[in-house]
Amino acid sequence: MSxxxxxxxxxxxxxxxxxxxxxxxxxxxxxxxxxxxxxxxxPQHPSTHGVxxxxxxLYGEYVMRSEPVLGxxxxxxxxxxxxxxxxxxxPNMGRVDxxxxxxxxxxxxxxxxxxxxxxxxxxxxxxxxxxxxLNRISSHLVWWGAFVLDLGAFTPILYAFDxxxxxxxxxxxxxxSRLTMNYFRFGGVGADGDERFFRxxxxxxxxxxxxxxxxxxxxxxxxxxxxxxxGIGSMDADMCxxxxxxxxxxxxxxxxRDVRKAIPYGIYDRFDYEIPVADRCDNFGRYWVxxxxxxxxxxxxxxxxxxxxxxxxxxxxxPKPAWKIPAGESVFSVEGARGEISVHxxxxxxxxxxxxxxxxxxxxxxALFAEAAEGxxxxxxxxxxxxxxxxxxxxxx
Amino acid sequence: xxxxxxxxSGLIILVIACLLVIALMVVNAIVMVYAERxxxxxxxxxxxxxxxxxxxxxxxxxxxMKLLGKQIFVPSNVDFFLFFAAPVLAFFPVLLLFLxxxxxxxxxxxxxxxxxVLILAFAGFGLLAxxxxxxxxxxxxxxxxxxxxxxxxxxxEIPMILALLAVVFQTGSMNLSEIVEAQGRWPWSWNILCQxxxxxxxxxxxxxxxxxxxxxxxxGESELTAGFHTEYSGMGFALFFLAExxxxxxxxxxxxxxxxxxxxxxxxxxxxxxxxxAYLVMMFIVWIRWTFPRVRFDQLLNINWKWLLPLSILNLxxxxxxxxxxxx
Amino acid sequence: MSTPEAxxxxxxxxxxxxxxxxxxxxxxLALSAHMPAGSLVAAAEKLKAGGFSLLFITTADFTEGFLxxxxxxxxxxxxxxxxxxxxxxxxxxxxxxxxxxxQGAEWHERESYDFxxxxxxxxxxxxxxxxxxxxxxxxxxxxxxxxxxxxxxLGFLGEAEWASDGWELAPAPPETKxxxxxKPAAEKxxxxxKPEAKPETEKxxxxxKPEAKPExxxxxxxxKPAEAGKEEGK
Numbered sequence: 001m002s003x004x005x006x007x008x009x010x011x012x013x014x015x016x017x018x019x020x021x022x023x024x025x026x027x028x029x030x031x032x033x034x035x036x037x038x039x040x041x042x043p044q045h046p047s048t049h050g051v052x053x054x055x056x057x058l059y060g061e062y063v064m065r066s067e068p069v070l071g072x073x074x075x076x077x078x079x080x081x082x083x084x085x086x087x088x089x090x091p092n093m094g095r096v097d098x099x100x101x102x103x104x105x106x107x108x109x110x111x112x113x114x115x116x117x118x119x120x121x122x123x124x125x126x127x128x129x130x131x132x133x134l135n136r137i138s139s140h141l142v143w144w145g146a147f148v149l150d151l152g153a154f155t156p157i158l159y160a161f162d163x164x165x166x167x168x169x170x171x172x173x174x175x176x177s178r179l180t181m182n183y184f185r186f187g188g189v190g191a192d193g194d195e196r197f198f199r200x201x202x203x204x205x206x207x208x209x210x211x212x213x214x215x216x217x218x219x220x221x222x223x224x225x226x227x228x229x230x231g232i233g234s235m236d237a238d239m240c241x242x243x244x245x246x247x248x249x250x251x252x253x254x255x256x257r258d259v260r261k262a263i264p265y266g267i268y269d270r271f272d273y274e275i276p277v278a279d280r281c282d283n284f285g286r287y288w289v290x291x292x293x294x295x296x297x298x299x300x301x302x303x304x305x306x307x308x309x310x311x312x313x314x315x316x317x318x319p320k321p322a323w324k325i326p327a328g329e330s331v332f333s334v335e336g337a338r339g340e341i342s343v344h345x346x347x348x349x350x351x352x353x354x355x356x357x358x359x360x361x362x363x364x365x366x367a368l369f370a371e372a373a374e375g376x377x378x379x380x381x382x383x384x385x386x387x388x389x390x391x392x393x394x395x396x397x
Numbered sequence: 398x399x400x401x402x403x404x405x406s407g408l409i410i411l412v413i414a415c416l417l418v419i420a421l422m423v424v425n426a427i428v429m430v431y432a433e434r435x436x437x438x439x440x441x442x443x444x445x446x447x448x449x450x451x452x453x454x455x456x457x458x459x460x461x462m463k464l465l466g467k468q469i470f471v472p473s474n475v476d477f478f479l480f481f482a483a484p485v486l487a488f489f490p491v492l493l494l495f496l497x498x499x500x501x502x503x504x505x506x507x508x509x510x511x512x513x514v515l516i517l518a519f520a521g522f523g524l525l526a527x528x529x530x531x532x533x534x535x536x537x538x539x540x541x542x543x544x545x546x547x548x549x550x551x552x553x554e555i556p557m558i559l560a561l562l563a564v565v566f567q568t569g570s571m572n573l574s575e576i577v578e579a580q581g582r583w584p585w586s587w588n589i590l591c592q593x594x595x596x597x598x599x600x601x602x603x604x605x606x607x608x609x610x611x612x613x614x615x616x617g618e619s620e621l622t623a624g625f626h627t628e629y630s631g632m633g634f635a636l637f638f639l640a641e642x643x644x645x646x647x648x649x650x651x652x653x654x655x656x657x658x659x660x661x662x663x664x665x666x667x668x669x670x671x672x673x674x675a676y677l678v679m680m681f682i683v684w685i686r687w688t689f690p691r692v693r694f695d696q697l698l699n700i701n702w703k704w705l706l707p708l709s710i711l712n713l714x715x716x717x718x719x720x721x722x723x724x725x
Numbered sequence: 726m727s728t729p730e731a732x733x734x735x736x737x738x739x740x741x742x743x744x745x746x747x748x749x750x751x752x753x754l755a756l757s758a759h760m761p762a763g764s765l766v767a768a769a770e771k772l773k774a775g776g777f778s779l780l781f782i783t784t785a786d787f788t789e790g791f792l793x794x795x796x797x798x799x800x801x802x803x804x805x806x807x808x809x810x811x812x813x814x815x816x817x818x819x820x821x822x823x824x825x826x827x828q829g830a831e832w833h834e835r836e837s838y839d840f841x842x843x844x845x846x847x848x849x850x851x852x853x854x855x856x857x858x859x860x861x862x863x864x865x866x867x868x869x870x871x872x873x874x875x876x877x878x879l880g881f882l883g884e885a886e887w888a889s890d891g892w893e894l895a896p897a898p899p900e901t902k903x904x905x906x907x908k909p910a911a912e913k914x915x916x917x918x919k920p921e922a923k924p925e926t927e928k929x930x931x932x933x934k935p936e937a938k939p940e941x942x943x944x945x946x947x948x949k950p951a952e953a954g955k956e957e958g959k
Contacts, residue, residue: 071855246780257801330753342780396855
């Protein structure tokens with residue numbers, strides 16, 4: 001910004017944890033090169049997808065170094081878990097990543113169920129899959145609209161939100177909320193879907209497929225978009241391994257890894273769907289993988305709605321709100337829209353969980369931004385940031 | 398024009414013309430803001446402004462009143478004079494550029510034999526204003542935006558000049574009225590048919606010179622918050638806005654004059670044709686703003702130096718050869 | 726090498742203190758190796774060479790110290806393993822950093838540093854990541870003395886498939902504390918029969934739990950143990 005305080009030595013000590021002046025980072029204690037400009041993107045910025053601050057050191061338009069600075073949206077969910085009851089922590093899961101609330105719901109509920117050995121009835125499993133996949137579609141639509149908005153196309157986001165309105169209406173019928181959904185309960189789901197719910201889904205699927213065709217023709221095949229995305233922001237499989245990046249980033253790097261197929265949870269092994277894997281490690285690969293995932297999610301929902309049996313939506317004698325998680329430790333992973341969501345619960349058998357670790361896929365995904373954006377143009381760095389599909393609330397928790 | 402040639406009547410005409418042009422620019426801004434927002438809404442499947450006034454027509458008026466009333470923030474450590482001069486410099490020189498344009502058969506404010514040179518020469522003032530705004534803001538985003546604006550503006554002026562020059566070669570005169578006169582009443586006798594490449598090149602450079610999407614990197618919203626006008630609020634921002642729309646109108650008028658037959662039309666010659674054609678071009682500009690993503694900066698410069706420039710030179714050369722041998 | 730047994734041997738070679746095999750169906754982990762701080766980096770390098778990725782690092786506060794857990798999984802097959810390091814000295818908790826092996830560890834370590842104050846020596850940028858750096862607060866996730874639990878008494882790490890002598894986290898032998906309320910009657914009858922239950926993370930259904938559950942340590946005394954016993958039977 002307008003002060004040149006980075007030129008002053010700010011008493012850098014080599015001890016960890018020292019406040020590093022304005023930059024919160026050892027990496028920026030001195031400039032990499034003469035003639036560069038250190039710029040803050042954010043925390044209020046139209047395209048950082050939340051309250052994220054990225055420090056960049058620019059040489060002209062080239063990004064010499066960058067570093068994301070987090071913590072602007074830290075709400076201490078993990079600490080809250082230690083003070084709320086296990087049941088009372090379920091709504092928090094909808095807030096951690098509000099765009100993929102069902103994924104987080106699932107990870108936490110299933111982690112506790114796994115520990116306690118609770119079996120979920122079949123109808124509830126189908127409802128879980130349907131809501132999770134619809135949520136994934138909705139999350140990808142938001143990502144898609146926001147991503148091309150970053151690139152300067154102002155219109156597709158409104159079409160995406162149009163589709164998302166339909167999805168929010170559908171999910172609202174069962175979950176009660178449009179965004180921060182608290183749908184899962186220990187032993188099943190919160191409410192059963194009625195006839196109108198299934199009818200709305202059946203009507204939505206062909207409509208969404210038509211729209212996907214239009215999006216492909218108008219946006220994905222647009223030459224300006226292609227030229228902006230192809231060949232930019234390389235994140236190969238080795239980089240993903242070193243950073244623990246999962247999800248579409250990994251699949252665009254050519255690694256066929258999807259938690260739904262690798263560690264089948266719920267009843268995902270009953271459905272016939274593919275995992276889109278692109279062999280290109282660039283922004284366009286990640287773009288393509290996510291758009292294809294929408295189609296695959298539609299397939300899963302179609303099959304689930306056709307196959308869903310009658311039954312209860314929650315197990316009999318489901319845990320009541322005062323339920324205590326049996327002592328032990330449990331890690332459960334689901335495939336969220338952004339990658340692998342893991343919830344690690346350590347319980348001592350008391351009222352509240354002893355320790356809940358929320359592993360957000362975005363946290364690991366964002367870590368590789370600094371390496372991926374090095375040496376690229378600023379506009380490309382912004383495009384790369386968008387292609388990571390970041391939702392800062394889950395990164396900061 | 399020597400000093401002795403200036404007549405009192407000419408001066409009065411100039412003054413009246415200036416006032417009318419100011420009125421035109423303001424009315425244009427109001428109309429264009431509304432048209433752009435309604436057009437954007439139409440493309441984006443939403444209504445656009447519809448609450449203020451019948452069908453939202455009072456929205457731009459209310460918006461300008463709001464902008465007038467806003468507090469003007471001056472960041473610390475700005476260069477005071479430049480900071481305030483930049484929006485004024487963006488807006489007022491555009492006034493000059495409207496003077497040579499032949500609105501109607503007898504409605505030209507300034508009949509000079511080299512009207513296009515006047516326009517092209519003073520069009521660079523807008524660039525200067527953007528540069529000053531970015532530089533004087535004491536803001537790194539502003540500097541980046543200003544740098545981009547200058548690169549882009551300077552780069553795209555050249556194919557613009559060459560494309561217009563092709564029409565000048567063909568007509569044999571730089572006087573805008575004569576260029577219009579050389580075209581006919583019907584669309585097939587307009588210059589667009591004999592100079593399609595020049596028209597296309599001019600359309601692209603028109604969008605780039607006015608910093609409109611897909612070439613709006615200097616104010617690239619999603620990258621630079623607002624580029625060179627980040628630190629401007631209220632009236633300063635309004636002046637930049639007005640200047641942008643005035644520039645758009647100007648280049649649309651030039652396009653209409655050079656390629657679309659100016660004030661000549663199938664039915665009745667008159668200034669209404671100029672306006673209709675210019676506004677059609679404006680609606681086209683609005684249309685592509687909401688349709689395409691932004692071009693990256695190096696790609697933008699590549700388009701210019703690697704494609705538009707050679708094409709415009711080629712076009713010019715072909716025109717020169719044809720004119721030489723066939724004559725026109 | 727992709728079997729838990731092969732990795733167990735690899736960790737033993739690398740200097741593990743103990744290797745436990747939790748029940749994957751209950752805990753999601755196939756293997757859990759407890760390393761001394763000095764052998765951590767070597768084990769991690771082996772994992773990286775084997776194509777495993779570090780998914781996350783989590784820390785928890787117990788009476789014995791901070792238990793730093795590193796969870797790994799491979800992208801090509803499913804074998805989720807955990808490395809654990811116990812940091813006993815809470816006033817100056819130090820663990821070698823994995824940031825040079827797995828670059829993603831840098832941020833996870835910073836998070837543990839934020840929440841618990843664990844210092845990862847060798848981390849290139851150990852500054853607060855989620856908590857405000859300019860207004861530091863004491864590490865917020867440390868447990869107060871009234872709620873802190875003991876790993877040994879909790880026994881959640883389970884029996885070790887292999888343990889070196891003096892593995893300090895071996896589950897505590899069952900105590901008979903008469904003054905802790907209605908424990909034995911409400912607990913599962915197989916209280917003493919730990920080993921034949923799978924050496925898993927403790928499940929109340931298996932009942933392989935030493936007596937001194939944190940119920941006794943928790944302030945929620947009285948009727949709680951009985952309720953807990955009933956509910957755990959679900």
